[in-house]
Amino acid sequence: MSLALPRHADAAKVLAALPMGTRNYKPVLEALFTLHNHLHSAKPKGVADKTQVERERMLSHFFEELQQHTPYRQVDPRQLGNRHVQAVVQRWVQRGLSTATIHCYLSMLRTFGGWIGKPGLVRGVAYYLGTNAPQVRRCQVATYDHSWTAQGVTIAAKIEEVRLIAPEVALQLELCLRLGLRGKEARHFKPHGAVIERAQANPRDAQACPQAAQFVRVINGTKGGRARDVPLLHPEQFEVLRRVSQFVAERSCEYLGRPGYSAVQNRQNYYYVLRQAGITRAQLGVVAHGLRHEYANNAFEQESGQASPVRGGLAPPLDNAQVRSRVSVHLGHCRPWALSYYCGSVRSPRKTATVQSAEATPAAVSATTVQNPDTTPSMAPSLTNDAKVPVPSGPVPP
Numbered sequence: 414m415s416l417a418l419p420r421h422a423d424a425a426k427v428l429a430a431l432p433m434g435t436r437n438y439k440p441v442l443e444a445l446f447t448l449h450n451h452l453h454s455a456k457p458k459g460v461a462d463k464t465q466v467e468r469e470r471m472l473s474h475f476f477e478e479l480q481q482h483t484p485y486r487q488v489d490p491r492q493l494g495n496r497h498v499q500a501v502v503q504r505w506v507q508r509g510l511s512t513a514t515i516h517c518y519l520s521m522l523r524t525f526g527g528w529i530g531k532p533g534l535v536r537g538v539a540y541y542l543g544t545n546a547p548q549v550r551r552c553q554v555a556t557y558d559h560s561w562t563a564q565g566v567t568i569a570a571k572i573e574e575v576r577l578i579a580p581e582v583a584l585q586l587e588l589c590l591r592l593g594l595r596g597k598e599a600r601h602f603k604p605h606g607a608v609i610e611r612a613q614a615n616p617r618d619a620q621a622c623p624q625a626a627q628f629v630r631v632i633n634g635t636k637g638g639r640a641r642d643v644p645l646l647h648p649e650q651f652e653v654l655r656r657v658s659q660f661v662a663e664r665s666c667e668y669l670g671r672p673g674y675s676a677v678q679n680r681q682n683y684y685y686v687l688r689q690a691g692i693t694r695a696q697l698g699v700v701a702h703g704l705r706h707e708y709a710n711n712a713f714e715q716e717s718g719q720a721s722p723v724r725g726g727l728a729p730p731l732d733n734a735q736v737r738s739r740v741s742v743h744l745g746h747c748r749p750w751a752l753s754y755y756c757g758s759v760r761s762p763r764k765t766a767t768v769q770s771a772e773a774t775p776a777a778v779s780a781t782t783v784q785n786p787d788t789t790p791s792m793a794p795s796l797t798n799d800a801k802v803p804v805p806s807g808p809v810p811p
Contacts, residue, residue, distance in 0.1 A: 424443075424444040424445075424447035424448045425444075425448065427440060427441075427444040428441065428444045428445070428448075428491075431444075433489060433491060433492065434489050434492060435489050436487045436489075438476055438480070438488065438489060438490055441489060441490050441491060442472065442473065442476060442490050445490060445491075445525075445528050445529070446468075446469055446472075448528070449527075449528040450465050450468055450469065451465060454523070454524040454527060460637070461636070461637055461638065467521075468521055468524070468525075471518055471521050472521065472522075472525055475501055475518070475522065476488070476490060478501055478504060479497055479500065479501055482504055483497070483500040483501065483504070484500070485497050485500060490525075490529065491529050493525070493526070493529060493531070493534065494534070495534065495535075495536065495540075498519075498522060498534075498535055498536075498541065499541050502515070502519075502538075502541040502542065503541075505518065506542065506546075506548065512547070512548045512550070512551050512552075513551055515538060515548050516538060516551045519535055519537075519538065522534075522535045523535040537549075553753065553754060554753040554754070554757055554758045555706075555723050555753065555754060555755060555756060555757045556723070556757065557723055557757075558706070558710060558721075558723040558724055559699075559702070559703045559706040559723075559755075560703050560704070560706045560707035560710055561699050561703050561704060561707055562707065563723075563724070564697065564698045564699050564703070566697055566698075566699055568590065568704075568707075571690065571692065571697075572586050572587060572590075574690050575686060575687075575690045575692075578686050578689055578690060579682070579686045580660065581660070581669055581670065581671060582682070582683055582686045582687070584599075584653070584656065584657050584660060584669060585599035585600055585602075585669055585683065586599070586701060586704060587653045587656075587657075588602055588653060588657065588669075589701060589702075589704035589705055589708070590704040590707055590708060591647075591649055591650045591653045591708070592629060592631070592643045592650060592653075592708070593643065593705050593708035593709060593712070593743060593744050594631060594643075594705070595634070595635075595636075595702070595705060596680075596683060596701050596702065597634040597680070598631055598633070598634040598635055599634075599669065600634065600668075600669060600670045600676075600679050600680065600683055601633035601634035601668055601669075601670065601676070602631070602633065602634070602657070602668060602669045603632075603633060603661075603667050603668045603669075604654060604657045604658040604661055604669070605658070605661070605667065606630075607629050607630050607631075607654070608627055608628070608629050608630075608645070608654060609627065609628055609629070609630055609642065610626070610627060610628075611625065611626055611627065611628065613628075614628045614630075614642040615640070615641065615642050617742060618641055618642040618643075618644070618742055618743075619642070621644075621738070621739040621742035621743065622644035622646070622739065622743070624644075624646065625644035625645060625646055626645075627644075627645045628642035628643060628644055628645060629642070629643050629645055629650075629654065630642050631643060631745070633668065635745060636745065639745065641742070641743075641745045643743055644743065657669060683701075687700075687701055705744070705755070706755050708744075709740060709744055709752065709755035709756060710723065710724055710755060710756055712740045712743055713736060713737075713740050713752070713756050716736045716739055716740055717730035717732070717733070717736045718730065721755075721756035721757060722756060722757035722758055722759045723755075723756055723757035726759065727759065728759060729759050734749060737749040737750070737752045740752055740756075
C-alpha cells in the first residue's frame with residue numbers, strides 16, 4: 414500500500430511544502446505514515462509490521478472512499494473532521510461491515526487523529542449511528558465452546574489425517590493444543606533452547622504457575638513481539654516438544670515451518686493444508702484456533718476445579734479473578750478479562766442490567782465493550798474425546 418515517497422525525502426519537509434487544504438491527499442497521507450505509522454498509539458514503543466500494513470491499507474481505503482463515494486471529494490487528511498468520519502461510517506453500514514470491523518476501523522482512525530493533532534476527534538460508534546444501532550455493542554465474550562471436542566471432532570484422528578498431508582502442520586496443530594500457541598507462533602516456533610528452568614522464566618509467568626519447574630519460551634510470531642513462558646506440567650507437552658525438536662533437526666532447520674519458504678508462503682501452506690483436511694468452519698465447524706480454545710478451557714478447569722461457563726459452569730470459582738489472571742498469562746494476554754474470549758462469562762441479573770444501562774450512553778459504548786470474566790479444563794486434554802455437543806449460535810471470539 415505504500416505510495417512511495419522518494420527515499421531521500423524528509424516527510425516533515427514534504428508536509429511543510431504542501432499547503433493545508435491541498436487536493437492531492439496521497440503525498441500527505443504517505444508523509445504521515447512515514448512519521449507516525451511505526452509508533453504505538455498510546456505507549457512509547459513501536460508496533461508490528463502487520464499493524465503498520467493494516468493501518469496503511471485501512472486509512473488509504475478510508476480516504477479513497479471519502480473522495481469517491483461521499484460529497485467530500487477534496488479533503489486534506491490533516492483537516493479530517495467528524496462529518497467526514499460520519500459519512501464513511503454510514504457507507505460501512507451500507508456495505509454490511511461487521512460490528513467488530515467497524516470498531517476496529519474507528520480505533521485506527523482514532524490513532525490517526527492523534528497523528529494530525531486531534532486526539533479526541535473520533536468518537537464511539539453510538540455517536541455516529543445512535544445508541545440503539547446494532548453496531549454499537551461489540552460482543553467480546555464467548556457464548557459457546559469453540560474447541561474441537563465441543564464440535565464432535567476427534568482431535569487425535571484429525572491431526573493424524575493432517576500428518577499424512579503435511580507432517581509439519583500436524584506438529585504445529587499439536588503445539589496449539591498442548592501449549593495454547595497461536596497458529597503463527599506454532600509456524601515460527603524454534604525448539605532449540607526453548608525449554609527453560611523456572612529461574613530463567615519471566616517473573617510474571619513464573620508467578621502465574623508456581624507448581625511448574627520448567628517452561629517453554631515463546632518469542633517468534635507473538636503479538637507485538639512480546640515473549641512469554643508457557644508452563645510445562647504434563648508429559649504430553651514434553652512429548653510433543655521432543656518430536657518437534659527431532660523433526661526440525663532432521664530437516665536441518667531452525668523453526669517448524671517449511672525451510673526455504675517465506676513466512677507468507679508458510680502461512681498460505683498452513684491454511685491450504687487445513688482446508689484439505691476439512692478444518693474450516695464451513696466443513697467441520699472448527700478452525701485451528703479452536704485448539705487454543707481447547708487449551709484455555711482445559712487450563713481454566715484445571716486451575717479452578719470446575720467447568721468454564723461455555724462448558725456449563727454455572728457459577729464463578731471463589732478465586733475467579735486469580736484463575737482468570739493466571740490462565741490469561743499462559744495465553745499471552747496481560748488482561749484477565751481477555752479469557753472471556755475463550756471461556757465465556759457468568760453474570761448476575763443485577764450486573765447484567767447495570768451493564769445494559771451503561772451501554773445506553775455514547776460515552777459508555779465508545780470504550781468498545783464491557784468485559785466480565787469468569788472461566789477453563791485440563792491443560793492436557795484427551796485427544797480421544799469425541800463427545801458430540803450441539804453448536805449454539807453466537808459470535809466468534811478472536
